[in-house]
Amino acid sequence: MPSSVMPTSRHSDVPHVPAAVSATGLRKSYGDRTVLDGIDLHIPAGSVFALLGPNGAGKTTTVRILSTLIAADGGQATVAGHDLATDPQAVRAAIGVTGQFSAVDGLITGEENMLLMADLHHLSRREGRRVAAGLLERFDLTEAAKKPASTYSGGMKRRLDIAMTLVGDPRVIFLDEPTTGLDPRSRHNMWQIIRELVTGGVTVFLTTQYLEEADELADRIAVLNDGRIAAEGTAEELKRLVPGGHVRLRFAGPAAYRSAAGALRGVVRDDESLTLQIPSDGSQRALRSVLDRLDSAGIEADELTVHTPDLDDVFFALTGGVVPTQSEETVR
Incomplete structure (x- = not known):
């Protein structure tokens, strides 16, 4: 591991x-x-x-x-x-x-499969038919009950x-x-x-x-x-076991971008695309903290994207595989 x-x-x-x-x-x-x-x-x-x-x-x-x-x-x-x-x-x-x-058993009908199980559970014939009919109805199989299961x-x-x-x-x-x-x-x-x-x-x-x-x-x-x-x-x-979660902010203009870079701590800058990346676990509390800092500074992001690890990431990390691309949820 x-x-x-x-x-x-x-x-x-x-x-x-x-x-x-x-x-x-x-x-x-x-x-x-x-x-x-x-x-x-x-x-x-x-x-x-x-x-x-x-x-x-x-x-x-x-x-x-x-x-x-x-x-x-x-x-x-x-x-x-x-x-x-x-x-x-x-x-x-x-x-x-x-x-x-x-x-x-594909050679017998769905109903017969059910009645066979009822026999194996030592249900009486009457009780077995009642239980079988109820379950066939519950699983939307009543119409097919008399047909061979192979079909x-x-x-x-x-x-x-x-x-x-x-x-x-x-x-x-x-x-x-x-x-x-x-x-x-x-x-x-x-x-x-x-x-x-x-x-x-x-x-x-x-x-x-x-x-x-x-x-x-x-x-x-x-x-x-x-x-x-x-x-x-x-x-x-x-999901929280796997590192790499972050919030990405994109800004429409360089002035807002520079102001946000100064207001937020621990950001990774991309001056060409005017985006900032902030480490985050994707929780509501972490997201609110970022938005509160932007509101306090009077800054509005053009786009906010939350990147969170998913179970694919967890599975591959724990079993020694290559971690696939992270999932995204974009808020505009």
């Missing part, structure tokens, strides 16, 4: 919220390859937690351990209040898992996949890259579904390679790299 980027202090803002998922020192190796090297997690109930990382970082391994599909080599974990090692059956009863690849679009199959996951009324849902391969409209529809789940009290553990997705959905984000948590926090906390 670059020396300029330090991890946030974890859990400091959520100490009194019950944890839906908690892990300490979680480890997993395959032969001489260490996949997870002692990670800690604390995910408050009723929140969205996003785990980011490059391919091979250990995201899917983490999901498979926490959903009881494989055993950890070391560490302790609880999910929905149940110990992963001593009470895995209770964990399975409380969770739902949607993997990277659809669990939908569904990618977005429809993903919606059916999550509907099947919800048959058992899980309180914690693991979504492993749920929108991979979906078109932008289907991806946004999936985001809305996830938001509705959380509104209903469900905890969502999300792995994704779409940084915009984590920014849109997650209450907290962790970046996993080389089997370790490189940093964790809210999206805004993580």
